[in-house]
Amino acid sequence: MSQKYVIGNYKLNPATQQDALTLAQNLTPSACVVGIAPSILHLSAIKSVLADGIALGAQDITHKSADVGAFTGDVSATQVKDMGANFTLVGHSERRQYHGETDEILSQKIAHAFHAGLSVVFCIGETKDDYDQKRTQQVLSAQLELLAPFAKQIPLDTDQTLPKLIIAYEPVWAIGTGLTPTLAEIECVHNFISETLSTLQIFAPILYGGSVNDQNATSFAQSPLIDGALVGGASLKTDSFAAIITAFS
Incomplete structure (x- = not known):
């Protein structure tokens, strides 16, 4: 895949809207x-200052609902789309770990996102124990399997600026x-992910995440098997994020 993607995940940062706007x-x-x-609290303000061509997403x-309902504190795909978002993250390891998100929950989120017209950056990855026990492929295969019912909703063409689905491989331990894993390890895993997606009849770019700087x-x-990066902490440092973007340009 020739097109590359660099996506910054601000997580629970920064503390103020002004810093986020900067x-x-x-x-x-x-x-x-x-x-x-960015944080959902900063989404609307950032939308108003973001340069054309920069994709905006929710974390x-x-x-529980695609649009509205009696779910205090929740934010729906429809609301996020209305605020100007193009995509949402789904399945980040921190959501899986700290909020107990199951495959059933993740499947519902993907369905809601697609229904609202949002692209999905689907995060997968193994723990350090899985890595040490050489269970990486087994774990990733199980995580990818929940995408099977969505195959017909994911177009094969790559003409869109932001594809319907993007995979982000993030080893939890990184x-x-x-x-970080070695480049050879990352390439091996990305190749496995690509082959697994092919068996599901899904075509999607595969990004690497996990201490990218x-x-x-x-x-x-420089690797033809890495289609871009999902960047955490370095996306909060203007010079570092710019350097990462330049590397993939």
């Missing part, structure tokens, strides 16, 4: 597709730790 205003369109997923949507992005970007 980060967003420093982004400019690039040869790769650039997107950011999460509720699985997120925010400074640790301005020092290692260039080596990742």
Whole structure:
């Protein structure tokens, strides 16, 4: 795949709207597709200052309803779309770990996102124990299997700026730790993911995430098996994020 993607996940950062706006205003369109997923509280304000061509996403949507309902504190796919978002993250390991999100919940979120016209960045990855026990492929295969019912909703063409589905491989043990698999390991896993998606008749770009920074992005970007990056902490540093974007452009 020739098109590359760099998506920043701000997580629960920054503390103020003004700091979030400053980060967003420093982004400019690039040869790769650039997107950011800020806090839902900052989404609308960032939309008003974001340069044309930068994709805007949510970090999460509720699985309980596609639009409205008596679910205090939740935000729906329809509401996120109405605020100007193009995509949403689904299945990030922090949601799986801290909020107990199951395959059933993730499937409902994907269904709601697609219904609302949002693209989905679907996050998968193994724990350190899985990695040490050489269960990575087994774990990823199970995580990808829930995509099977959505195959007919995911077009095979790649003409869209933001595909209907993007896969983000993030080893849980590499997120925010400074640790990363070797490039050879990442390429092996990405190849496995691609082959697994093919058996499901799904075509989607595959990004790498997990301690991506301005020092290692260039080596990742040179691999034909890595279609981009999902970036956490480095997306909050203007110069570092710009360097990662440049590496994939």
